[in-house]
């Protein structure tokens with residue numbers, strides 16, 4: 001799916017869950033816009049957005065447009081090529097590839113401990 005840079009990130013997470021798409025649930029409630037998500041490779045509770053970014057659509061100096069393949073984004077922990085080279089590109093949209101099935105990532109220590117304390121619940125992506 002392609003998302004315009006100005007789309008609210010948390011509203012996007014909600015939209016994906018409403019439409020049966022998974023993967024972003026751990027990144028709910030992170031404030032900001034979709035276009036900022038790849039800049040620092042937003043992450044939370046053991047999940048980073050870079051895992052789901054297929055491409056980032058860019059406007060370069062001079063006005064030309066170019067998509068960057070996800071693998072060319074240099075994603076690292078709260079890091080990307082965009083963060084290392086600020087002022088070189090404007091993100092105009094991101095393209096995400098999200099699964100329609102699969103387990104929610106509950107591996108993050110704080111999450112698994114809290115769920116164990118709650119009696120070993122296995123939440124769905126929507127209520128995670």
Ligand SMILES: Cc1cc2nc3c(=O)[nH]c(=O)nc-3n(C[C@H](O)[C@H](O)[C@H](O)COP(=O)(O)OP(=O)(O)OC[C@H]3O[C@@H](n4cnc5c(N)ncnc54)[C@H](O)[C@@H]3O)c2cc1C
Pocket residue numbers: 005030031032033034035036037039040041042043044078086089090091092
């Ligand atoms: C309460 C709170 C909780 C947070 N929790 C988390 C968290 O759990 N995980 C996490 O990773 N972050 C977290 N953050 C940080 C923040 O939410 C993210 O960095 C988010 O991506 C910022 O989005 P923004 O639209 O406000 O970007 P801004 O803060 O406006 O910009 C961030 C940077 O990205 C650049 N930028 C923004 N949009 C574009 C664009 N379209 N093209 C090119 N460059 C652009 C800006 O120039 C700037 O350098 C949190 C922040 C707050 C205040």
